[in-house]
Amino acid sequence: MPKVLVIGGHGKIALLAAPLFVDRGFAVTSLIRNPDQTPDIEALGAQPLVRDITGLTPAQWDDLLSGFDVVVWSAGAGGGSAERTYAVDRDAALAVVDSLERLRDAGGAPRYINVSYLGATTHSVPEDDSFHPYAEAKKTVDDRLNSTTGLDYVILGPAALTSDPARGFDYPSSGLPREKTKTSRELVAQVIVELAGREKLPENHTVEFVDGDRPVREIRA
Incomplete structure (x- = not known):
């Protein structure tokens, strides 16, 4: 039974992905910060793991990640202060990449699925x-991942997230009308599980997608 760790296990996408993982035969561990969320995780058939990802040492990260076949980054500060955003969305995510590189050098790292957003590496959001x-946090992490070698990873780039039911996916293009440049969270969860179930992640390390009519099993390999 393959083992998957979902970092940010109580986020909206993670809560949708966990039962899909269970249905695919994965043993799911959902990393959460708040112990009060434990019952929600257990109700999905996943194992809760309470950790503060902003306070883990490099050795603790290595020990944690080494026990899994697949690691999914779906954590986020959820807005609030810039300090908290940088601590979670940048610094903790960079610590994961550092750990994956150390595990690679020690003999093998888990496959890594990083949830980002469409166009993160070319953003032009003004500082004010x-x-x-x-x-800026997402760009920093995505650029860091793309500078690595020897890791089996993928960066997912959904568009503006919605709570709509998933119908299928499409690839973004300049020809798509504005109303189709959105991505259902349910679709993101389906893409995560689809890719995690494959023997190898896509060679094109960034997969951007929006809502559409194509079946998820056809997303590029």
Whole structure:
């Protein structure tokens, strides 16, 4: 039974992904910060793991990640202060990449699925915009991942997230009308589980997608 760790296990996407993982035969561990969320995780068939990802040492990260076949980053500060956003969305995420590289050098790292957003590495959000810390954090992490070698990873780039039911996916293009440049959280969860179930993640390390009519099983390999 493959083992998957979902970092940010009580986020909206993670809560949708956990039962899909269970249905696919994965043993799911959902990392959460608040112990009060434990019953929600257990109700999905996942194992809760309470940790503060902003306080883990490099050795603790290595010990944690080494026990899994797949690691999913779906954590986020959820807005609030810029300091908290940088601590979670940038610094903790960078600590994961550092750990994956150490595990690679020690003999093998788990596959890594990083949930980002469409166009993160080319963002032009001005510094006085409240979205800037998040955009800058995601760009920093995505650029860091793309500078690595020897890791089996993928960066997911959904568009503006919605709570709509998933119908399928499409690839973004300039020809798509504005109303189709959105991505259902349910679709993101389906893409995560689809890719995690494959023997190898896509060679094109960034997969951007929006709502559409294509079945998720066809997302590029």
